[in-house]
C-alpha cells in the first residue's frame with residue numbers, strides 16, 4: 268500500500284484563542300506535518316504572538332518545531348495596529364498568566380523562513396495564514412519566485428458578500444493589513460481564501476465545551492481554561508449560542524479540502540476610505556466592456572460552503588484524543 272506523506276504546513280499565526288485551537292488540531296492531524304510557526308500581530312502584538320507560539324509548543328511537547336518571528340509593522344510600515352485583545356484577553360490566551368516560555372524564536376525572520384522553506388520544497392508547502400498577511404506579502408517581496416514555489420496558501424480572511432467583523436465592510440485579518448492582503452491575493456500563488464461568510468457557520472456550542480471539559484484530552488483541558496474570554500466576547504457581540512471556529516476551520520480546509528466547496532475568481536482588497544479592508548471577488552460571470560482593477564489578475568479560490576458538523580466533530584475529536 269502506498270503511504271502518502273503528510274503535507275508540510277507552516278502556520279502563520281497571531282495566537283489568539285482560536286489560533287491555539289487550530290495549532291493543537293494541526294499537531295493532532297496525521298495528514299499534516301507542522302514544519303514551523305511564523306508569528307504576526309493581530310489578536311496580540313507580534314512580540315506576544317511569538318511568546319504565545321513558543322508557549323503553545325511547550326504545552327504540546329513539540330519544541331522541535333521552529334518559531335520564526337514576523338513583522339511588527341504593516342507592509343507600508345504602519346505602526347498603528349488594530350489589536351483584538353477584547354476578543355482574546357490582554358495576553359491573547361484568555362488572561363491565564365501562563366509562565367513565559369523557555370524557548371526562543373529562530374534567528375530568521377518569518378518572511379525569510381517562508382522563502383527558505385518554499386525554495387527547499389518547491390510546490391510542497393502549504394502556508395496556513397491565520398492573521399494579517401504582512402509576512403506572506405514580505406515573502407513575495409523578498410523572493411519574486413515565492414508565489415510559484417509555495418504549494419498553497421490557505422488563508423483565513425475576508426468577508427465575501429457579508430458584513431465584516433471589524434465594521435460592516437471589513438474582516439479583522441484583512442483590515443489588519445489591507446495592502447498586504449491585496450498583494451497576496453494578486454500574487455499568482457495558489458490561494459484558498461476562507462472568509463467569515465464560511466467560518467460563521469462553524470459554531471462550538473456551550474454543550475460542546477462541556478464535552479471537552481469532561482474529556483481527559485490534554486489539549487481539550489487546556490483550551491477549556493482559555494475559552495471563557497472567547498465565549499463571553501461572543502455572547503456580548505453576537506446572538507450566536509457559542510463561538511466561531513475561524514482558525515480551526517481554515518486549518519482543516521488545508522488538512523482535508525473536501526470539507527469545503529469553493530468558487531474561483533479574482534479578489535481585490537479596498538485599501539483606503541470607509542470600506543478599507545473590503546474584499547471583493549469578481550466571479551467572472553460578466554464580461555465587462557472596459558478594463559477594471561480585476562482585469563488580468565490571477566484567479567484564486569474562495570470558500571463558499573463548509574461541512575460545519577464535520578469540522579466541529581473533527582476539532583472535538585482531535586482535541587479530546589490528546
Ligand SMILES: O=c1[nH]cnc2c1ncn2[C@@H]1O[C@H](CO)[C@@H](O)[C@H]1O
Pocket residue numbers: 283284285286310351354397432433438439440463504513514
Ligand atoms: O469581532 C472581532 N473583531 C476582531 N477580531 C475578531 C473578531 N472576532 C474574531 N476575531 C479574530 O479575527 C479572526 C477572524 O476575523 C480570528 O482569528 C478571530 O480570532
